[in-house]
Amino acid sequence: MKTLKYFQDYYSPQHSICFGCGSDNSSGLRIKSFWEGEESVCRFMPQPEHTAFPGIVYGGLIASLIDCHSIAAAIAAAYRSEGREMDTLPPIMYVTANLNVSYLKPTPMNTELVLRARIREVKARKTVVICSLFAGEQETAKAEVIAVRMPQL
Amino acid sequence: MKTLKYFQDYYSPQHSICFGCGSDNSSGLRIKSFWEGEESVCRFMPQPEHTAFPGIVYGGLIASLIDCHSIAAAIAAAYRSEGREMDTLPPIMYVTANLNVSYLKPTPMNTELVLRARIREVKARKTVVICSLFAGEQETAKAEVIAVRMPQL
Numbered sequence: 001m002k003t004l005k006y007f008q009d010y011y012s013p014q015h016s017i018c019f020g021c022g023s024d025n026s027s028g029l030r031i032k033s034f035w036e037g038e039e040s041v042c043r044f045m046p047q048p049e050h051t052a053f054p055g056i057v058y059g060g061l062i063a064s065l066i067d068c069h070s071i072a073a074a075i076a077a078a079y080r081s082e083g084r085e086m087d088t089l090p091p092i093m094y095v096t097a098n099l100n101v102s103y104l105k106p107t108p109m110n111t112e113l114v115l116r117a118r119i120r121e122v123k124a125r126k127t128v129v130i131c132s133l134f135a136g137e138q139e140t141a142k143a144e145v146i147a148v149r150m151p152q153l
Numbered sequence: 154m155k156t157l158k159y160f161q162d163y164y165s166p167q168h169s170i171c172f173g174c175g176s177d178n179s180s181g182l183r184i185k186s187f188w189e190g191e192e193s194v195c196r197f198m199p200q201p202e203h204t205a206f207p208g209i210v211y212g213g214l215i216a217s218l219i220d221c222h223s224i225a226a227a228i229a230a231a232y233r234s235e236g237r238e239m240d241t242l243p244p245i246m247y248v249t250a251n252l253n254v255s256y257l258k259p260t261p262m263n264t265e266l267v268l269r270a271r272i273r274e275v276k277a278r279k280t281v282v283i284c285s286l287f288a289g290e291q292e293t294a295k296a297e298v299i300a301v302r303m304p305q306l
Contacts, residue, residue, distance in 0.1 A: 017204050019211040027202035029213075049180035051170050052248075058172040059249050060217025067213050095205075096212050100253040 006032040007040075007072040010086035015093065020068030031065060033072040033117075040073035042115040050109075057107040062133055062141050065115055067099050070129040070145035073117040077127065078149070094127065094147040107133065107140040125149045159185035160193070160225040163239035168246065173221030184218060186225040186270075193226035195268040203262075210260035215286055215294050218268055220252050223282040223298035226270040230280065231302070247280065247300040260286065260293040278302045 008021045008031065015021075019028040033042045044065055052058040074094045079086050107113065117131040126148055133141040161174045161184070168174075172181040186195045197218055205211040227247040232239050260266065270284040279301055286294040 014206050017207065019203055019205070020213045025202060025204070049178060050172055051178070052172070053167050054170065058217075059252065060173045060213070060220050063216035063220065063252060063254075064211075064213025067216065096256050098253070098255050099212065099216060100251070101216075102251050103249050 004034065005086075006034050007076045007086065008032055012091055012093075018068065020064050021072060029061075029064060029068070031068055031072075033069050033076070033115075035076065036116075038118060040069065040076060040117040042069040042072075042117075044113045044115070046109055046111075046113065048109075055109050057109055057113070057135075059101075059103055059141075062103070062107060062113075063099060063101050063143075065113065066101055066131045066133060066141070066143045067096055067145065069115045070099075070117050070131045070143070071096060071147050073119065073129050073131070074127040074145075074147035077119045077122065081122065090152050093150040095150060096145060097126070097148045098146040099143065100145070101141055101143040103141050105138065105140050107135050111135045120144070157187065158239075159187050160229045160239065161185055165244055165246075171221065173217050174225060182214075182217060182221070184221055184225075186222050186229070186268075188229065189269075191271060193222065193229060193270040195222040195225075195270075197266045197268070199262055199264075199266065201262075208262050210262055210266070210288075212254075212256055215256070215260060215266075216252060216254050216296075218266070219254055219284045219286065219294070219296045220249055220298065222268045223252075223270050223284045223296070224249060224300050226272065226282050226284075227280040227298075227300035230272045230275065234275065243305050246303040248303060249298060250279070250301045251299040252296065253298070254294055254296040256294050258291065258293050260288050264288045273297075 121128040169177040274281040
């Protein structure tokens with residue numbers, strides 16, 4: 001029986017120290033992303049310190065979640081389009097060129113956040129990801145992320 | 154003799170719990186912003202956990218610093234344009250409507266970061282802030298932040 005692995009479980013040791021998504025960063029957010037059909041999904045529970053005002057989630061946390069989750073989606077989509085599993089070599093790596101977040105309404109604390117990312121466009125070196133953040137049924141933030149593929153080392 | 158106070162030293166108790174700029178959030182970044190002529194400036198030393206890859210600062214931290222520093226600039230500029238000190242009532246408060254960060258090059262760890270924000274445009278309810286992040290002499294990220302003034306409670 002195959003255990004569900006998240007995109008981040010395949011990251012290299014160098015990538016696994018990332019504050020947002022690295023499983024080896026014990027102070028970090030350690031987000032986990034997975035496919036749900038054409039959408040890449042991440043669930044995250046804000047911690048008490050992740051606040052902006054009383055009861056409202058900090059916008060910088062939202063930007064951080066969107067950044068790492070969208071990059072994970074770009075990476076996973078690249079493996080998928082090449083018909084490769086994520087544990088095959090050479091590793092595919094993307095970094096953020098632009099992060100554009102619109103805060104639509106306040107995001108409440110004490111609610112699990114769900115990020116849903118879709119690939120809008122793929123070019124040779126650039127992937128455009130659209131990512132929405134939901135608190136319950138409410139979409140509270142929406143973003144476009146331009147991810148750039150790193151040359152193979 | 155007057156001691157230098159930072160913009161964040163004037164924030165209300167509600168705002169002082171913010172992860173990015175609240176002096177009461179002991180887990181947070183506790184950034185401090187001040188005027189240098191027409192520029193609002195903030196200096197920040199990334200901590201070891203604020204990493205993306207070895208030697209490179211996490212983009213989500215950069216977005217967080219830019220977000221809180223730009224909002225601080227919008228708030229301070231509003232007091233200034235009204236000819237008011239920041240400890241006068243009623244308090245002026247802005248929140249982020251849009252955060253658009255371009256990552257120009259990798260930001261190195263072990264270097265003090267300097268954020269420099271300028272007011273591009275002020276309307277009745279909206280202030281547009283341009284913010285650059287420097288590591289040494291290098292501008293490694295540039296952003297536009299749309300700040301929206303909160304109605305007075």
